[in-house]
Amino acid sequence: MREFLHQYGAQIARLTFEHVWLTASAMLFAAAIGLPLGILLTRKQGLARPVLAVANVLQTIPSLALFGLLLPVPFLGDRAARLAIVALTGYALLPILRNTYTGIRGVDPVLVDVSNALGMSDLQRLVKVELPLAASVILAGLRTATVTCVGVATIAAAVGAGGLGELIFRGVASVDNGLVLAGAIPAALLALCADGVLGLVEKRLAVRR
Amino acid sequence: MATQEVEFAQVSFTVEGGRQLLSDISLTVEAGTTTALLGRSGSGKTTLLRTVNALVRPTSGRVLVGGQDVAEADVIALRRGIGYVIQEAGLFPHMSVERNVGMALELAGKPKTEIAARAAEMLRWVGLPEDVAKRQPWQLSGGQRQRVGLARALASDPKVLLMDEPFGALDPLTRAEIRAMVRELLEVAVKTTLIVTHDLDEALYLADRVVLLEAGRIVADLAAGDVLESTNDAMRAYVAATWRGDAA
Numbered sequence: 292m293r294e295f296l297h298q299y300g301a302q303i304a305r306l307t308f309e310h311v312w313l314t315a316s317a318m319l320f321a322a323a324i325g326l327p328l329g330i331l332l333t334r335k336q337g338l339a340r341p342v343l344a345v346a347n348v349l350q351t352i353p354s355l356a357l358f359g360l361l362l363p364v365p366f367l368g369d370r371a372a373r374l375a376i377v378a379l380t381g382y383a384l385l386p387i388l389r390n391t392y393t394g395i396r397g398v399d400p401v402l403v404d405v406s407n408a409l410g411m412s413d414l415q416r417l418v419k420v421e422l423p424l425a426a427s428v429i430l431a432g433l434r435t436a437t438v439t440c441v442g443v444a445t446i447a448a449a450v451g452a453g454g455l456g457e458l459i460f461r462g463v464a465s466v467d468n469g470l471v472l473a474g475a476i477p478a479a480l481l482a483l484c485a486d487g488v489l490g491l492v493e494k495r496l497a498v499r500r
Numbered sequence: 501m502a503t504q505e506v507e508f509a510q511v512s513f514t515v516e517g518g519r520q521l522l523s524d525i526s527l528t529v530e531a532g533t534t535t536a537l538l539g540r541s542g543s544g545k546t547t548l549l550r551t552v553n554a555l556v557r558p559t560s561g562r563v564l565v566g567g568q569d570v571a572e573a574d575v576i577a578l579r580r581g582i583g584y585v586i587q588e589a590g591l592f593p594h595m596s597v598e599r600n601v602g603m604a605l606e607l608a609g610k611p612k613t614e615i616a617a618r619a620a621e622m623l624r625w626v627g628l629p630e631d632v633a634k635r636q637p638w639q640l641s642g643g644q645r646q647r648v649g650l651a652r653a654l655a656s657d658p659k660v661l662l663m664d665e666p667f668g669a670l671d672p673l674t675r676a677e678i679r680a681m682v683r684e685l686l687e688v689a690v691k692t693t694l695i696v697t698h699d700l701d702e703a704l705y706l707a708d709r710v711v712l713l714e715a716g717r718i719v720a721d722l723a724a725g726d727v728l729e730s731t732n733d734a735m736r737a738y739v740a741a742t743w744r745g746d747a748a
Contacts (some may be wrong), residue, residue: 405590408553409603409652410580419603423594498594499638 299473303458307477310454313372313447314440314481317379321436325384326429329391330417339392346385354446357381362450375444375452382443383436390432394425426496434489441482445474455481505531505660505692506552511561513547513716521547522558523716529709531659534686534693536703536724538738539713545696548713549662552694553582565660580604583658583691587668589649591637597623597648598633604656622651627681643674650682654689661691667702679705700727700742712738 296303332339352360357378361367367374398421406416422429448456458474461467506529513522521544529535537545550556551563554575563570570578591600599606601622602615610618616633623632626647637645646666653661666682667675683706686693697703703710703724710727712720712735719734728743730736 401586401588401590402592404555405584405586405592407555408579408582408584410576410578410607412576415607420592499636500593 295469295473299458299470303455303473303477306453306455306457306474307481310441310444310456310478310481313375313379313444313452313454314437314485316376317383317440317444318433318437320376320380321383321387321440322433324380325387325432325436326391329388329429330395332388332392333395333421334413343385343389343392346388349381350385352381354378354382354443355449358446358450371447371450371452374450375447375454379440379444379447383440386432386435386439387429388432390435391425391429394428394432395421397428398424424498427493427498430489430493430496434486434493437485437489438482441478441485445478505529505566506694507562507564508548508551509562509564511548511551511558511563513544513551513556514559521716522551525561525716525718527711527718527721529692529694531692532690533709534691534695534707535709535711536707537694537696537711537713538698538700538703540698542715543713544716545713546664547716549664549694549696552660552662553579553584580608580656581658581660583653583656583661585649585653585661585663585666587665588642589637589645591645591648591652593637595637596633597635597637597640600637600648601633601651601655603652608656618655619651622655623648625654625685626651641674642670643678646670646674646678647681650678650685654685657689659692661686661693663693663695665696665698667697667699682706698742700739701744704728710735 328342332342358374361374361378364374367377402420402424403416406420411419444454445456445459447454448460455474455478459471459478462470462472462474508525508527511522511525512520514520525548537548539545547556551558551570552565554570554573557571565573565578565582568578591597592603595603598616598619601619605615605618619633620630623630628644628647628651632640632644632648637648640648646669650666667678670678679702686706695703695706704727707724710720710722710724711718714734720730720732722730722732722735727735728739730739
């Protein structure tokens, strides 16, 4: 064990960092797109169904296939990390989009009424009432997306984007279970950590009635 | 001549699918008076009330508030001048009582100290202890919540007050207490008040005038004092069906 860590420790650390970087970048993009788009969908109801359908389809594409499909795309195919981040963003988008939309739509219509009756503008209602009340649902979406991303990011190694998947793929190729675990265990721990931390934040944001 | 604070002119409202909730309602409510919109569930009384603050837009006809057509008014400014009280209060669960009460002032961009002072004043007005201000709505009883709802509606000192079954969710004792408080408040702070209720006793206790609705039409329109002796068929039927004597 000690010998193993001595041999691979630095590599595991570097790949974990890469993994976190891939996931975090993708989450940043997904949130930057998903949150405003989710809000927009609550304002333009007609768009909600088609947009959510597209995000849904995106989610169902097998990850390995998506990475492969994006490979020949110019600009994306040039750099593996770039491609991986775009693919991961696609996967993270649906939970964020869906939870933002349903979270806001799920706000008690009586409170929406009262907000309007008090003379709130649309933006004031969003900021003062809808977002705070939907916050825990929206965060649950970010949490699901993060955990998915950490998992799918292991596949990114297949296109050479690095991350902990690299150890797993190498382990599989050389029938070395130790190597597979060296990639899988940190990846699982990352997912658990992200899940735990975001779960705590989610609980804090929940509004008691 | 008394000013006409709220006026309905041939107001009709039809929902998608063709069901008509309001048919040709014309009614003038004079400033400073309290009018009860009485009727059973589905009679259109809540819908009529909600045309005043433009939560419902009539399909035809006009609603005037302070002489201005609601359809042409700046809806945000209009609503800020109208207090709105509903059943179970509809307090924002994520805000303190103080912030709930001061919301109208917060929206108007008033400084924090002024908002806090006004909220404290309003809470005194509705008979709540000072320490309630820092609490969250879930920590209050139903009656206290309803008082906070009233304080919130009155905080911006609106000319018009709309109340939709404001005592509907309360137990009889709390209901009686808050009703008495509202009556006192309305005597001190003169508002043009429209109150929706199915409770005749409540209508007679609070209102100067009682308007009875049935299936989206006005079927009786009487001074409160004339209701019990009325010869109007619809009103006589309502009185006969619901009146249990002077409980107020």
